[in-house]
Amino acid sequence: MVKFYLQEKVPVSVLPSNKRPKFFSFGIPTYTNLGDQAVSLAQRRYIENEFPEFQFIEILEEDTDDAITAVKEILQPADVVSFVGGGNMGNVYLDHEIARRKVFAAFPENLTISFPQSINFEDTPAGQTELKKSQSAYAKNPNLFLIARDAQSYHRMQTAFDNHVLFTPDMVLYIQARDLDHSRSGALFVFRHDSEKVIAEDLINSLKEILSNGRPLKRTDTVLDTVKRITPSNRRELIVKELEWFSRQEIIITDRWHAMIFSVLTGTPCLLFGNSYGKGKHAYFDWLEHIEWVTYTDEDDPQRLKKLINSLIQRSAHEYDVRKDFRQLDRLLQLHKERFSL
């Protein structure tokens, strides 16, 4: 039975038929990538804090088909439809792209928002075939606004699609972490194991040597293997636990963009390496270069990296504010409210 998360904890199976305008949030992940889970949590926080007029309703990606049918039955003109943000627009994570196409094509008369994404349709016959399918689906919706979370994706989305394209940071940067003033010890290595990984194990081993003088070292990934499934019912406690863990580290070494964001939120020094198509690199230079306790590198010389790490580990957190960078999304929703006198 399809589940609708009106609140985070307990889903219901019937959509409310009150007159309050609805904000439908499709594509919510159940897999155990904490970065992607944090995106969906941040979307809820953003709408509930900034646009409380809306009843916010999350729908798991696995329920996409049934939920489209159910939402169509109650949809009103002032309701907003959205699909989850992240780094999976394109042909590399095709299940998500297929769900996204269905949602974008299903409600062409309603304001439809693609929360901030990175995009990567590969320059291969398969990638270009999938791009054509997405172009055809997105083109059905003149009220669709794509949002890019880095400038490279902004360029690519505008090149690939005729839809409106806005530019904001990743939604997770909307979150503000609190009460994380712990003492710090140890270095945490957070590396991906999927097709996007490009950093060599040899280099990771060299970094471990650089950091190992009596310091505890751990290796992990922000994809959990301790739970089988994460939903809006249990994601918050897992994310808070991860942020607490980060806040006890002296430094994070990673190739995961969301590990860098967690480092930003917790004031933890962090060195980010690239993935296969630059999504972390671009987002770093676009939004985070002024945050002194995190940095990005393409360097592979251990001696140069040693200098960089030794400098980075000494830096402490300062005030920062990326709230205003969400203003193009604020304005889109503000204009929508004015249009429908909400």
Place this chain on the structure above:
Amino acid sequence: MVKFYLQEKVPVSVLPSNKRPKFFSFGIPTYTNLGDQAVSLAQRRYIENEFPEFQFIEILEEDTDDAITAVKEILQPADVVSFVGGGNMGNVYLDHEIARRKVFAAFPENLTISFPQSINFEDTPAGQTELKKSQSAYAKNPNLFLIARDAQSYHRMQTAFDNHVLFTPDMVLYIQARDLDHSRSGALFVFRHDSEKVIAEDLINSLKEILSNGRPLKRTDTVLDTVKRITPSNRRELIVKELEWFSRQEIIITDRWHAMIFSVLTGTPCLLFGNSYGKGKHAYFDWLEHIEWVTYTDEDDPQRLKKLINSLIQRSAHEYDVRKDFRQLDRLLQLHKERFSL
């Protein structure tokens, strides 16, 4: 007497009082920086090609005060006011910032566009004092749209100002160069002499050695010293001449952002170094990373640079398209046209 450039060649001293909507383009430079001159030429090309409903009128920066008075007398609600794009928003080039404040504050009821800029208010008492003055002037105009030409400036503008902020490339990327299929010989070094310069002369000399095996080397700057003054009357021929010169080179080595753009337009291999506050670096990563014959570096090791240059000089031009990246500006003017039924 104040000059109004209704066409490029010959200015007039009286504004036309016909019913055609006007597009006033303030802040047009008379100094001899060819990059900044190309910005003002590109603005004219963009409006005349894409929005021919408007009578496009350029006003030299030196005429700002008198022109504001004259424009106020004939201004109609559908007219658009604009200030020139470039890399001088901030306290480093204060004359331009002062003219910009006057224009933004003068016509608060008309759509006002700040063409794509980079921004740099220094983190010094003087820089922050000037920022407050700009904040106060910009705040007078609720119809002012700032446009950032790189993501770092987009973040900074949104942080500093409450005005709307859009995101597009530098206007010069709108230009398409033609008939430049010359044979190539030699390397051209294009380096700035102003306060933004950070690259050491020693390093420039090492690069000359790398490139000197029988190849003619020249050094120049895109700021001309062969003419005293450039206006809309003579800028086009000087820019075309510069583009032709670039198109005859095997490679351009530069720290000038617009020298990289001229290399893009002419299909000339180009290596760009940084300036004092990253304006070229950010714009490169935002818009040009997919253009294979140009690249950016922070490297200062001659051996590593030698490898990079030897690879770069072999690359040839391919098709590229950044036209769609101007879509946020297209849409702003499209909505304006709809509002006034133009």
